[in-house]
Each structure stands twice: as structure tokens, then as C-alpha cells.
Amino acid sequence: MYIIKNAIKNLGRNKGRNILMGILTFFMLAVVCVSVVIESASQKISEAYKNRFSVTANLSVDYMSLIAGSSNGVLDIQSLTQEDFAKYAESKYVDNCITFGSTVVYAPEVIAIGADQISNGVGMQIMEPDGFSSQFYSANLSFYGYSDLMLLTDFIEGNRKFISGSVFANINECVISSELAEQNDLSVGDTIEVHTAKKENSQTLNLTISGIYLDAIPSSDTNIFDVTQNRRNDVMVSFETLSQLNSDKYKIDGTFILSDPNAIDAFTLELHQKGLPEAYYVSSNVDDYKQVAAPAESLSNIVQVFMVVVLVLGGSILLFLSLITIRERKYEIGILRAKGMSKGKIAVQFLAENFTLILTCLILATSVGIIVAQPVSDMLLKQQIEKFEEQRETQVDKYQDIFASDDSQNKAFGSNANDLNPITNIPVALNVKDVLFISLLSIALCILTSIVGVIYISKHEPMKILMERS
Amino acid sequence: MLTMNRVTFGYDTKKAVLHHVSANFQTGKVYVIMGKSGTGKSTLLSLLSGLDVCKDGEILYQGENLAHINRNSYRAKNIGIVFQGYNLLINATAIDNVALSMEISGKRIPNIRQKAYAILQNVGIDRQMAGRKVLKLSGGEQQRIAIASAIAHDPDIVIADEPTGNLDNETEQEIMNILLELAHEQGKCVIIVTHSKEVAKYADELWGLAKGNLNFVKR
Numbered sequence: 001m002y003i004i005k006n007a008i009k010n011l012g013r014n015k016g017r018n019i020l021m022g023i024l025t026f027f028m029l030a031v032v033c034v035s036v037v038i039e040s041a042s043q044k045i046s047e048a049y050k051n052r053f054s055v056t057a058n059l060s061v062d063y064m065s066l067i068a069g070s071s072n073g074v075l076d077i078q079s080l081t082q083e084d085f086a087k088y089a090e091s092k093y094v095d096n097c098i099t100f101g102s103t104v105v106y107a108p109e110v111i112a113i114g115a116d117q118i119s120n121g122v123g124m125q126i127m128e129p130d131g132f133s134s135q136f137y138s139a140n141l142s143f144y145g146y147s148d149l150m151l152l153t154d155f156i157e158g159n160r161k162f163i164s165g166s167v168f169a170n171i172n173e174c175v176i177s178s179e180l181a182e183q184n185d186l187s188v189g190d191t192i193e194v195h196t197a198k199k200e201n202s203q204t205l206n207l208t209i210s211g212i213y214l215d216a217i218p219s220s221d222t223n224i225f226d227v228t229q230n231r232r233n234d235v236m237v238s239f240e241t242l243s244q245l246n247s248d249k250y251k252i253d254g255t256f257i258l259s260d261p262n263a264i265d266a267f268t269l270e271l272h273q274k275g276l277p278e279a280y281y282v283s284s285n286v287d288d289y290k291q292v293a294a295p296a297e298s299l300s301n302i303v304q305v306f307m308v309v310v311l312v313l314g315g316s317i318l319l320f321l322s323l324i325t326i327r328e329r330k331y332e333i334g335i336l337r338a339k340g341m342s343k344g345k346i347a348v349q350f351l352a353e354n355f356t357l358i359l360t361c362l363i364l365a366t367s368v369g370i371i372v373a374q375p376v377s378d379m380l381l382k383q384q385i386e387k388f389e390e391q392r393e394t395q396v397d398k399y400q401d402i403f404a405s406d407d408s409q410n411k412a413f414g415s416n417a418n419d420l421n422p423i424t425n426i427p428v429a430l431n432v433k434d435v436l437f438i439s440l441l442s443i444a445l446c447i448l449t450s451i452v453g454v455i456y457i458s459k460h461e462p463m464k465i466l467m468e469r470s
Numbered sequence: 471m472l473t474m475n476r477v478t479f480g481y482d483t484k485k486a487v488l489h490h491v492s493a494n495f496q497t498g499k500v501y502v503i504m505g506k507s508g509t510g511k512s513t514l515l516s517l518l519s520g521l522d523v524c525k526d527g528e529i530l531y532q533g534e535n536l537a538h539i540n541r542n543s544y545r546a547k548n549i550g551i552v553f554q555g556y557n558l559l560i561n562a563t564a565i566d567n568v569a570l571s572m573e574i575s576g577k578r579i580p581n582i583r584q585k586a587y588a589i590l591q592n593v594g595i596d597r598q599m600a601g602r603k604v605l606k607l608s609g610g611e612q613q614r615i616a617i618a619s620a621i622a623h624d625p626d627i628v629i630a631d632e633p634t635g636n637l638d639n640e641t642e643q644e645i646m647n648i649l650l651e652l653a654h655e656q657g658k659c660v661i662i663v664t665h666s667k668e669v670a671k672y673a674d675e676l677w678g679l680a681k682g683n684l685n686f687v688k689r
Contacts, residue, residue, distance in 0.1 A: 002573035013561035335557050338521065339574045339619075340546025463512070463521040466557055 003345055007352035017325050018357055021318065025361040025445060028314035033369025033430070033438055035307035038377045041428045042300035049293045055258040057267060057284040059088075059276065066279050078277045081247045085254040091270050093263040094256050098148040101242045103250035104228045105194040105205075105235070106137035110186075113179050113219065113232035115140060139197045141235050142228045145242025145250070152236070154217070164188050165211035171240050173210040179232040181212045188212060194235070196249045203245050207237065261289045295385050302380065311441075315448055322452040333457050334465030343457050350453040354446045362442045366430070373428045471497050471659050472518065472627055474684075477527035479510075479517060487513045489682035490527070497626060500653045501661045502670050504687075505679030511663040514679065515631050518661065519551055520544045546575045550620030554632035556612040558604045564590060564615045565600040568622045575623035586622060593618045593648055610641035617648055627659045628652055634669055646672050 011018050061077055070076075082099065089097030146152060149167060154160040163178055165188035174192070181187060188209050196203045219231045227233055242250060258267060268282040290297075329350075336346050472495040480486040487510040495501055495518075505511045516522040517529060520541035529536045531544060550571075551557075558567050568586040572579050579585060590600045593614040604612060613633065620628055630649060634642035650672055653660040662669060670676055676687040 002570070006570060006573075009562070009566065013559075331557075332559060335559060336574070338519070338545070338551055338553075338557065339571055340542050340544070340549070341574050342542045461521065463516045466553060466555070 003349045004352050007349045008356055010349075010353050011356060014325075014328075017321075017328075021321055021449070022357055022361055024314060024317055024321070025358055026365050028310055028318075028445070029358075029361050029365035029438065029442065030368050030372075031310045031314075032307055032441060033366050033434075034373045034376050035303040035310075036434045036437055037369060037373040037428045037430055038380070039300050039303045039307070040431065040434050041377065042296040042303070045296040046293050046300065049289065049296070050261060053261065053289045053292070055261045055264075055284060055286055055289060057256040057258055057264065057282050059254065059271075059280050060283050061279055062281045077279055080252060080254075080276075080280075082243060082252055083247070084275070085252060087274055088271050088276070089254075089256065091256075091267060093258050093260065093267040093270070095259045096148075096257040097254055098146075098151055098257065099239050099252060099254040100147070100151050101145040101239060101250045101252045103143050103242075103245070104139035104197055105141050105143040106139050106197055107141050107192050107194045107235075110140065110180070110184050110192055112140035112227040112230070113177070113183060114227045114230045135199055136197050137195055137199060137202070140227050141194065141233050143194065143242065143250075144234060144236045145239040146236065147239035151255075154215075155213070159217050160213045160215050162211050163214045165209065168210045168236070168238050168241070170210075171238065171244075172205060172207055173241070174207040174235050174237045175211040175213055176209060176235055177232045178212050178214045181209070186212075192235075196245055198249070201246075203249065205241065205244060207235070207241070258284070261286045261293075299377075299380050315445070318445065318449050319452070322449050326452050326456050329453060330456055330460065330465050333453070333460070334462045337457075337462030338466060346457050347450070347454045350457075351446065351450045354449045358442050358446045358449075362438065366435075366438065370430055373430075377428050471495055471532065472661075473530040474518075475528045475530065477517065477524045477529060479513060479522065479524045479526075481513075486682055488517070488524075488684070491682075491684040492527075493677065493684055493686075495627070495659050495661055497659045498653055498657045499659060499674040500650060500672055501659070501675050501677065502673035503661065503663045503677045503679055503684070504665060504667075504670055505663075506665055509679045510682060511665075511679055512631060514684070515551075515629055515661075515663050518627075519549045519629055543576070547577065547623065548625050548627060550623070550625040550628045552613070552616050552620045552628065552630035552633050554635045556604075556609075556616040558612060558616055558619065560605040561603060563601050563603055564595055564607065564611075564618075567604060567615055567619045568600075571619045571622040577623055579623070586618075589618045589622050590615065594644065609636050610638070610644070613637060613641070613645055614648070617645065621652060621656075621658070625658070627661065630660065630662045632664050632666070633662060634664075634666060639668075642668065 059080065066077065082101075085097060085099050088094070150156070152160075152167070155162075155167070162175075164181075165175070168174055176186065176192075184192075186192065186209055188211060191206050191208050194205050194207060215231055217231060256267070258264070264282065264284050264286050271280075271282060272278070333346055336349075337343070341349075474491055474493045477488055477491045478486050479488045491514070503511060503514065513522070517524055517536075520536050523537050523541075531539070531548065536544065545551075558564075559570070562570070565583060565586050568589055569582050572582050572586065587597055587600055591597075595611065595614055595618065599607065599611065604615060607615070613636075617628075617630075617633070620630075628649070633649065634645050637645060646669065649660050649662065652658045653674070662673075664670070673688075675689050678685045678687045
């Protein structure tokens, strides 16, 4: 008990030294406290964005490099199959894979919208390289299969709305437009028969209409020779329904939902290792994520670096101060040893002194840290957002120059930028984990500042110390 | 009480500072060991107080070899050391220095601070002075505090290394009176290491230390 009492008294006896060490320790711990609080909050927000944000990856053909690499002008594009997507979806980075297939079909009993404008009343002639159109039915409907309802963007965005029935829920159910239903006197529950376009080995599906929708977007009449281009002739089914057809009869595309926004590169590499043709590249919306989460992540990095710098610098100064003060304290060690105090007890006294000093600093620093963490966080975040906005404006200008003649591209880019909801506020608070971290750090500081004294105690004999003094 | 049997000690193996030293120290007496600088006086003090351990021979305290007992405890309970340079905690008060000796001893001493004041008063330090930092006191006052600190835990043996080395004649007289009183009235074994002939006059037994040998001079 007297050891602790003496340790506390010693703090008062050596005011100058302890005030200096106290100020330094207080400053360090206050910085660490603020940094930890901000860093923890930033990470939480990044994590929340990560969870909230669906990182999607799509496989696209890189036409530019294909054209550049083609010597005869023929683009050799290898189609991807359902099996390919299934194989890619097995990646550990993939949470989910949404597939979408499309083809054109021939429905003999259905008169397509716009078919009356074509002389023979038929739609597009599917052509193969051999060029014999007699081998094909005249397709009159576009046939789409979706593995997930989130792909039905027109419905989500309100461009299409069910006026009767509902979306397909079972295999061989389909939805059609109100115009197509009206023209052919079809209603929910009726069936339509569709054939794949190639007559040889043609496959047939009997589809039950589960829903009829109203399409708010005007149909395009630019291609009067191909009724399948008309939006009103779209027939939508589940991917399960579509995949009853042989895979060579439809085109497939897919979207991968990734578990981690930072896994894009690794995922791309894995896909190419699994056989994804070089002509394909992986596009993703990860830039959107980065744009949104950038301020928080950047702030987190800044405070981490700042904290490490302060700790290293402060720790070095504390160690240096300990080295200096040990010259003064070695005399004290000699006296206490001569009085019969064991090395262990002296070490405990030194530790108790430093612990008391650091505990006091910790309480003060934590209090100050909590108070200033929010304003400091807001200030740093404001700077980050300003920097981020500057960068984004530069980027927008660059893209507007490139796509100046194409309104859709500008619109797409603009909408992306406007839809972003960057972090504007980081609510900071000290949690148990942070307190534990700061406390452990304080213990480390306590050991660091005591270690010089402890080493000195263990190495030097009291008589030698006292004789040196004399 | 404290016996040295053929003690040989050196800081390096080639040259012994003390060579086959034997002596016996009893309670109630003042022993003065005289010797010039570098003759091993401080080494002898160091060995007797258990700060060093002899390599040859033995030092027995009440029949127990110091090499085999807990020397920290031996020093804390049974030995009081008065150094020439006082060796006090200079930033602490006089009372704290004295009280600390009692606390380190581990002995059950009730009302430590009251007792410390009383001890200080016995060596001529009043309460007001006792509350001041050692650093602010004179050499004579510091030496009195050093003696108070050395005897505060009621040790059997008081070892003093040049206790009057830095003091004027009047103060020297006062300090020696305190040490004599400790031996003759309180029954302590007081061992003084010095080169002062004046101090030697107070000896109950005078020993001379030269060339590593301790020789009895007079009683």
C-alpha cells in the first residue's frame, strides 16, 4: 500500500517532470481518442454503405479492342451460355447472380402490334449465314426471361404497370402488354403458343398469361419491317421458362451481385481463369460506391496515419524524456534499494506512478476527445467533401466533352452523379471497443515510460549508484 | 550480533579489496573503522549492510549467513545506513523520508507519522522543519534527517559512512552525540567508517583498515 502512496506522492514531488510528461501524454491520448472515434465512425459508415450498396458486375464485350485486333473486319465474339454464368456465379465473391435471356419467337395465333403495316403481315426474318429464310419462322414477338424481378426495371420505375393479373410466378407463365392483349382478345388465364424461330428442331412453349400491363413509354415505329422491335410485342417470362429452350436459341446476359466492392479485380481475374473470353470485360458500379464512400474512407485513412504519426512521435519523446529523467531517478533507486526495498517493489512503484499519471491523462483526454471529436470530424469531412466535389466536377466536364453529341450518355452520367448520396455527416461516439483500444494503448504507454526505469533498476547495484552520486 | 569470518572480496578476480577480514560487532558499542581513501571502507560497509555479497568467507547476522538470507529484508529491518552524502529523497519532506524507512521495513508500527515526528525531534528537527523538503535544508539538518531515517525502523545495527564528513565542528559534535546515544542508551550496534581522527575519539573499539586487512587498534 505504501508503494502506491509513495508513487502518488512522487507525482507531486517532481511536478516539472510530471507536468511535462502529463501534457505530452494528454495530447497523445486526446489525439488518439479523437482519431479512434472518427476512424471507428468512418469505418462503420463505410461498412454500412458496403452492406447497403449492391455492387453489381456485368460482362460486356470490348468492341473497341475487338475492332482494333481484327484484321479482316470480322468480329469473333464468343457467346456466353447459361452454363458459363452458372460457373462464374460459383465464385466466392458472388452473393447472387441474376440472369436475363432474350430471343425472338413466332406465335402463330398472335397478331403482333404493327404487323398490319407490313405487307405480308410478318415480322423479322431470322437470317443465318447460309441465308435461307425459308428455314425460319417469321418472329413476331420479343421473348424475355428474367431470373429476378429486380431486372424488370420498367415496372420498378413505373413505366409499365399491371392493369390485370400479376407478374409471372410459375413456370410457363407470361406477361404481355395491354395493346397486344386487346388486339388478340387475350386476357389473364389465356394461353399463347410460341415457337423458336428456326424451323428445324423448333421448340414450342405454351404460355399462360398471368398479367397484362399498360406501357407508358411510346413504342418505336422506326423499324416497320421488324415488329419484334416494338415494345408492345414484348413477352416476359421467368428465366426458368426461357431456359426450357436449348441454350443456342437465346442470348443470355447476367448481373453478378458481389459481396465486396473491393473484390472486382479479383473477380475479373477469376472469371478469365475460368474461361471468360478475352473479348469480355467486367463492368461494375463500384465507382459509384467509391464515390459515395470515399469521404468516409479517406477520412478513416487520414486519421489512421495521423494517429500513427502522433503515437510514434509522442512515444519517442516520452521514451526520450524517460531516459533523461532516469538520470535523476537513479539516485532515488539507489536510496530505496539501500533502505531495503526490493527491485520488484521499486518497479511496481515506477509503474504505479506512470499508471496514475497516464490514467489521469486518459480520463482528461477521453473527456476532451469526446467533446472535440464531432467538430473535428465535421471539419475534416467538410474538407474531404469539397475535395471530392472538385474532382467530380472535373470528371463530369471530361465526360460531357466526350459524349457531347449523345444526350443519352450525358443523361446517364448526369443521373449517376446526381443520384449519389455522399456522406455529409459522421455521427461520432465512443464505444466499448474504442475505450478498450485506448486503454490498451495507455497501458502500452505506461509500460514504455516505465521500461527504462525498470531496466535501470535490474541492471545497477545500489551501492554503485550511491557512490557515483557521492 | 554481526560477525565477519575471513571475508575476502574484490570487484575483479585478480585484486582483492578486502583480504581475510574477520571481526565481531556487538550491540551497545560504537565501532570506528578508520582508513584512508581507497582502502575498502565503503566496500566493507556495503558487505555489512548486505548490498554486496562476499565471495570468500562469511558474514553472519545472529548466526545466519547473509549470503543465504533475504538481504532486502535484512537491510529493511535490521540495518540503518547513514551516508556521507546523506542520500535522502531530496524532493520529499523530512517526515516523508523518515516515514518511508518505517514503511519499507514492513514492521507493524502504529501512528507512523507521529513516531517519525518524535524521532526527528530527538535528532533536533522540529515539526516545521520536518514538513519542509530536504532540498531546502542545511547539510547538518540533512545529516540529522539521514540519521533519523536510518534509525526510524528501529534497526539493531547502524552503519555510518563518514557521517560528519561535510559538517562543521559544532554540528559534528552534535551528530556524534546522537550516534553515541544510539549505542549507549538505545543499545544499537553503531559502526562508523571514517578517516577522521576526531571521530575516532568516540570509538568504543577502533579498527584500522589498510591494504585489505582489518586490524584491531584499541578498545
